[in-house]
Amino acid sequence: MHQHKHINLLFPFFFFLYLLSSVNVGVTGAGEKSCESPAGVNPFTPKAFLIRYWTKQVTNDLPKSSFLLNKASPLSAVELATFSKLADQNALSTQLPSFCSSANLLCFPDLSPSLKKHDHNVNFASYLNRNFTNYGTSQLGDFDSFKNYSDGDNLPVDSFQRYSRDSVGHGDKFANYAADANVADQSFSTYGSTATGGAGEFKNYHHGVNNPNLQFKTYSTDTNGRQQSFNSYSDDANAGDQGFTNYGRNGNGAADGFNSYGKDSNVVGSTFNGYGQNANGANETFASYGEDGNVPQNNFNSYGNGGNAEVDIFKNYRDQSNVGDDSFQSYAKNSNAAEVKFVNYGKSFNEGTDKFTGYGSKGSNQEIGFKQYGVNNTFKDYTKKGVTFAQYTKKTANLASLMAASGKSVNRWVEPGKFFRERMLKTGTVMPMPDIRDKMPKRSFLPRVISSKLPFSTLRLNEMKQIFHARENSSMEGILADGLSECERVPSPGETKRCVGSGEDLIDFAVSVLGRAVVVRTTENTHGSKENVMIGSVKGINSGRITKSVSCHQSLFPYLLYYCHSVPKVRVYEADLLDPKTKAKINHGVAICHIDTSSWSAGHGAFIALGSGPGKIEVCHWIFENDMTWTIAD
Numbered sequence: 001m002h003q004h005k006h007i008n009l010l011f012p013f014f015f016f017l018y019l020l021s022s023v024n025v026g027v028t029g030a031g032e033k034s035c036e037s038p039a040g041v042n043p044f045t046p047k048a049f050l051i052r053y054w055t056k057q058v059t060n061d062l063p064k065s066s067f068l069l070n071k072a073s074p075l076s077a078v079e080l081a082t083f084s085k086l087a088d089q090n091a092l093s094t095q096l097p098s099f100c101s102s103a104n105l106l107c108f109p110d111l112s113p114s115l116k117k118h119d120h121n122v123n124f125a126s127y128l129n130r131n132f133t134n135y136g137t138s139q140l141g142d143f144d145s146f147k148n149y150s151d152g153d154n155l156p157v158d159s160f161q162r163y164s165r166d167s168v169g170h171g172d173k174f175a176n177y178a179a180d181a182n183v184a185d186q187s188f189s190t191y192g193s194t195a196t197g198g199a200g201e202f203k204n205y206h207h208g209v210n211n212p213n214l215q216f217k218t219y220s221t222d223t224n225g226r227q228q229s230f231n232s233y234s235d236d237a238n239a240g241d242q243g244f245t246n247y248g249r250n251g252n253g254a255a256d257g258f259n260s261y262g263k264d265s266n267v268v269g270s271t272f273n274g275y276g277q278n279a280n281g282a283n284e285t286f287a288s289y290g291e292d293g294n295v296p297q298n299n300f301n302s303y304g305n306g307g308n309a310e311v312d313i314f315k316n317y318r319d320q321s322n323v324g325d326d327s328f329q330s331y332a333k334n335s336n337a338a339e340v341k342f343v344n345y346g347k348s349f350n351e352g353t354d355k356f357t358g359y360g361s362k363g364s365n366q367e368i369g370f371k372q373y374g375v376n377n378t379f380k381d382y383t384k385k386g387v388t389f390a391q392y393t394k395k396t397a398n399l400a401s402l403m404a405a406s407g408k409s410v411n412r413w414v415e416p417g418k419f420f421r422e423r424m425l426k427t428g429t430v431m432p433m434p435d436i437r438d439k440m441p442k443r444s445f446l447p448r449v450i451s452s453k454l455p456f457s458t459l460r461l462n463e464m465k466q467i468f469h470a471r472e473n474s475s476m477e478g479i480l481a482d483g484l485s486e487c488e489r490v491p492s493p494g495e496t497k498r499c500v501g502s503g504e505d506l507i508d509f510a511v512s513v514l515g516r517a518v519v520v521r522t523t524e525n526t527h528g529s530k531e532n533v534m535i536g537s538v539k540g541i542n543s544g545r546i547t548k549s550v551s552c553h554q555s556l557f558p559y560l561l562y563y564c565h566s567v568p569k570v571r572v573y574e575a576d577l578l579d580p581k582t583k584a585k586i587n588h589g590v591a592i593c594h595i596d597t598s599s600w601s602a603g604h605g606a607f608i609a610l611g612s613g614p615g616k617i618e619v620c621h622w623i624f625e626n627d628m629t630w631t632i633a634d
Contacts, residue, residue, distance in 0.1 A: 046073035046080055046447035050503040057507050058516055060633045065520040067628065071560055072503055073447045074104050080447060087453040093467045104444040105558045108185060108476050110469060133161040144172040161189040170198040179207045182441055183556070185475035189217040192226060199227040213475035214242045221250055228256045242270040243473060256284045270298045278306040287315045299327045307335045315343045329357045339367045414609035420620050421610065422593045425573050429535040430580050433528040438625040443560040448502040451559070456501070458484045468558050476558075483557040493599050497565040499555065506562060510550045510630040513566045521574065522628040524588040528577050536576030536585060541631050546571055550630040551592060551623070569596040572631055573620075592629055593620040 042048060050072045054064050075083065079102050086092045092099055100107035164170050192200060200220075220226055417432035424431050445451075455463040461481060470476035487499035496513060500506040510518050521541075541547055549572050552564040570592055577587035598615030600606070606619040623629055 042077050044077035044080070046075055046445075049447065053504050054507060057511055058518055060517045060519065062519055062633055067522055068503060068506070068520050071445050073444050073450075075102055075447065079103075080449070084447075084449050084453075087450050090463075093469065096467070096469055100558075103446065103559070104442070105446075106183070106441045106443050106479075106556075107468060107558060108474070132163050134165070135160070135163050144170075146172070146174045160191050161187065162191070162193070163188070164192045164195055164198070164200075165190060167192070167195045167198060170195065171200070172198075173201045173203070175201075175203045176207070179204060179209075181209050182439070183213075183475055183479075184209045185213050187215045187217070187471075187473070189215070190221065191216070192220045192223060192228075193218060194222045195220070195226050196224045197226060199229070201229045201231070203229075203231045213478055215245075215473045216243065217245045217473070224252045230256075230258045244270065244272045245274060250278050252280045258284070258286045272298070272300045274302050274305065280308045283311045285313045285315065287313070297325045299329075301327075301329045305334055310335060310339070312340045313343070314341065325354075327355045327357075329355075336365060414605045418621060419606040419609045422571070422618050422620050425535060425538050425575060425591060425593075425620070427535055427538060430532050431535070433531060433533045433577070434622070435529045436523060436622055436624040437526045437529055438554070438627075440554050440556060440626070443558070445503050445506075446501055446559045448504040451501040451505070454501075456484065456487075458488055479556050479558070483555050483561060486555060486563060487561075491565070492567070494568040494596075495565050497563070499561055499563055500552075501557070501559055501561045506552065506564065509564050513550050514548055514630060514632055517633045518630050519633045520628050520630055521572070521590045521623070523590050523623050523625065526625050527586040528579075532580050533587070534578040534580045534583065536578045538573055538575045541572040541574065541634050544571060544573075546595060547631060549592065552628050552630070554626060567594065570594055572629060590623040590629060591620050592623065593618050 047069060050069060051064060054069075058064075073080070083092065083095070083099055083103070086095060086099075096107060097109075099105070164172060192198075220228060415434045418434040420431060446454075454467065458481070461484065464470070464480050464484070465477055468476055468480065470480055483499075489497075491497045498505075498509045500509055541549075546569055548566060549570055550564055550566045552562040555561045555563050573591045573593070575589050575591065576585050577589050578584060579586050595618045596615070597604075597606070597617065597619055600614045600619075602613055604614075606621075607613050610617060610619070
């Protein structure tokens with residue numbers, strides 16, 4: 001620690017010399033010195049350097065983009081020097097809390113000391129980011145209530161390891177837990193293991209969470225007669241993943257209910273590994289699981305393997321959802337007297353995919369029934385004994401007839417106004433505006449002198465995890481892995497792409513595609529979100545002709561990271577947005593229209609919303625808050 005203090009005192013001077021050497025003092029075409037900084041701005045801060053870099057790289061007479069410059073790193077000159085030196089030494093992790101706070105990054109707090117003392121019938125209200133390791137161990141009776149816990153918090157991180165282990169008759173209830181949080185991270189490892197009796201209830205858990213990450217590892221293993229209930233779990237959530245590993249393994253008489261799990265959620269996935277393995281008399285019900293969801297993804301691996309007299313009921317599972325992908329591998333394998341009922345399973349409007357591999361194999365006295373089961377399913381090495389199919393849909397269901405029967409429209413899963421046709425961009429048109437508000441955590445760019453030193457590669461994921469203190473199976477691990485994977489994805493046909501984590505990298509990419517006379521365009525504000533708006537005056541960039549552009553969309557990552565890409569055949573528009581009643585201007589929107597959609601997936605939300613298919617129509621969308629598109633100055 002003393003060594004770092006000496007670095008803080010000595011390094012800034014040499015770092016300033018580096019900054020000065022990187023400045024190209026001269027006059028741009030606009031007559032502005034490239035080393036100028038605004039009054040009151042320290043010339044050695046990241047923001048001042050970005051201003052000079054813009055002047056050096058961009059050659060037009062337009063004002064610099066305040067939209068972009070406001071995303072510059074807020075580090076002071078001394079902080080920049082200090083953390084750059086730590087990055088050189090691969091020692092940022094030693095000062096992570098200070099680095100995250102100073103640089104405005106997304107970082108999860110390290111776990112606090114464990115709360116081990118247990119009072120009778122505790123009501124945990126208004127708690128936040130606590131560590132409940134070994135809490136309630138060997139507890140006899142009593143009841144814990146987690147109500148309105150971590151509500152509305154941006155980054156709740158809670159750990160419930162070995163909670164209620166070896167307890168007898170102990171109950172716990174999670175009601176309205178972490179509702180409306182942004183990026184939630186909870187770990188339930190060996191929760192309730194070897195407990196006898198008692199009950200755990202998860203009600204309205206993670207409702208409306210933006211990115212839930214929940215890990216139930218060896219949850220309720222070796223229990224006797226303990227009951228678990230998941231009601232309204234992760235409803236209305238967005239993205240995220242739930243992992244159930246060895247849940248209920250070796251349990252006796254356990255009863256688990258998943259009721260309205262993931263309802264109305266968007267791309268929420270669940271993984272059940274070894275769920276109920278070697279259990280006796282287990283009873284699990286999945287009712288309305290993934291109902292009305294958008295692309296739910298659930299994997300059941302070795303579920304109920306080696307169980308005895310297990311009863312599993314899947315009722316209205318993934319009903320009315322869009323697409324979806326479920327995998328059942330070795331489900332109820334080696335089991336005895338298992339009873340599995342699929343009632344109205346997978347009746348999606350838009351076909352999903354289900355794979356059953358080794359389902360019920362090597363079992364005995366099983367009873368497995370599929371009633372009104374959906375379409376597009378694969379059964380491989382499936383047991384042929386004790387299996388019945390009643391009203392099984394063998395042919396592709398007619399989408400239009402399903403819609404008519406339910407009274408639901410084809411854009412049921414896509415927010416109104418998210419996608420629209422080019423002809424809507426005419427003065428006087430009234431149309432719905434989607435929610436264009438930025439739901440990402442607030443972050444800033446890193447200066448390139450730091451971002452360039454980070455191990456930004458999936459091959460070096462473990463190093464990134466070490467820097468940002470990412471535990472195994474944590475939200476941060478998923479954020480890092482997903483961000484890196486998307487950035488390394490092979491470009492689509494005709495696409496030029498790059499992920500940028502600094503303002504300098506962003507400018508370089510835009511200039512490399514469009515040349516130096518570039519301009520940043522974005523929707524002015526969020527007014528009109530989730531309401532009808534009237535289109536006022538409309539301007540087509542490049543006179544409304546097909547043009548080159550670079551669009552940049554935020555990725556969830558510790559620092560501000562944009563996925564920037566250029567795709568062929570687009571038109572870009574700017575339009576005044578008016579209040580339909582008063583005709584007053586409330587916003588100035590930027591829209592991009594993709595003229596060639598031939599390479600898009602048939603299940604793309606645009607086609608679900610607009611009722612067409614790849615290559616048949618153009619598709620337009622607004623640029624959302626904090627996203628942007630670059631074009632040549634017009």
